[in-house]
Amino acid sequence: MFTNVIVKKPGKSYLSGLTTSDLGKPDYELLLTQHERYVKALEKCGVAVTELAASEEFPDSTFVEDAAVLTPNFAVITNPGAESRNAETVEIEAVAKTFYRKFYFIQAPGTLDGGDILQADDHFYIGISERTNEEGAKQLKEILESENYYATIIPLKEFFHLKTGIAYLGNNQMIVAGEFVSHPAFNSYEKIVIGKEDEYSANCIQVNDYVIIPSGFPETNRKLTDAGYQTIELDMSEVQKHDGGLSCLSLRF
Numbered sequence: 001m002f003t004n005v006i007v008k009k010p011g012k013s014y015l016s017g018l019t020t021s022d023l024g025k026p027d028y029e030l031l032l033t034q035h036e037r038y039v040k041a042l043e044k045c046g047v048a049v050t051e052l053a054a055s056e057e058f059p060d061s062t063f064v065e066d067a068a069v070l071t072p073n074f075a076v077i078t079n080p081g082a083e084s085r086n087a088e089t090v091e092i093e094a095v096a097k098t099f100y101r102k103f104y105f106i107q108a109p110g111t112l113d114g115g116d117i118l119q120a121d122d123h124f125y126i127g128i129s130e131r132t133n134e135e136g137a138k139q140l141k142e143i144l145e146s147e148n149y150y151a152t153i154i155p156l157k158e159f160f161h162l163k164t165g166i167a168y169l170g171n172n173q174m175i176v177a178g179e180f181v182s183h184p185a186f187n188s189y190e191k192i193v194i195g196k197e198d199e200y201s202a203n204c205i206q207v208n209d210y211v212i213i214p215s216g217f218p219e220t221n222r223k224l225t226d227a228g229y230q231t232i233e234l235d236m237s238e239v240q241k242h243d244g245g246l247s248c249l250s251l252r253f
């Protein structure tokens with residue numbers, strides 16, 4: 001069960017944030033509407049939402065997931081791999097202190113983005129990506145193992161972040177796309193496989209009784225509904241334009 005989430009309203013500087021996509025310039029007003037709907041959907045899932053105010057200093061800081069890894073008993077403050085995002089951790093550490101007493105920190109030269117971390121019950125998967133380096137992954141693995149979790153490091157081939165292409169749904173079920181469809185690390189899970197054309201929808205979030213998915217992917221919705229999940233669909237167009245997805249916009253714990 002998740003009881004809390006942290007989100008952060010996007011600032012106008014979002015428009016000058018990092019992106020690799022060619023989907024065009026985001027519409028700020030539409031982005032705000034999409035973010036408000038995201039918060040409402042989380043509330044429907046039964047979690048208490050802590051919403052941080054927008055800040056113009058960090059254009060990508062609405063993607064709060066990258067600054068921390070939150071578990072039931074401790075918080076890990078990351079060391080985000082993009083220079084312009086690195087100090088986003090200061091605000092996230094401060095707000096995490098209202099929920100946690102026990103903290104760990106990823107230290108340079110290790111870098112790590114929370115978007116590269118997937119928790120499946122007592123097992124964490126740690127992607128090595130453009131943002132998370134081997135040293136950062138090793139540091140997190142050691143922290144997690146010292147806290148009696150399992151941890152597996154997965155070097156990525158194509159995806160931006162690990163969770164760009166995979167989500168854990170609970171009940172030993174994963175939703176997988178692209179390089180994760182036949183990745184041996186996930187062989188012990190029951191898989192819902194997402195085709196190439198629907199790949200963006202693999203970044204979905206299971207929050208209590210619901211799975212929140214991006215709208216516009218009827219096949220994904222059908223697969224989840226057939227598997228017994230209740231879905232909530234949200235338009236994520238302006239988030240996708242800056243390489244973001246449903247998981248990036250919140251810390252869930």
Ligand code: GLY
Nearest residue numbers: 018019060242243
């Ligand atoms: N625009 C999200 C990121 O690059 O981290």
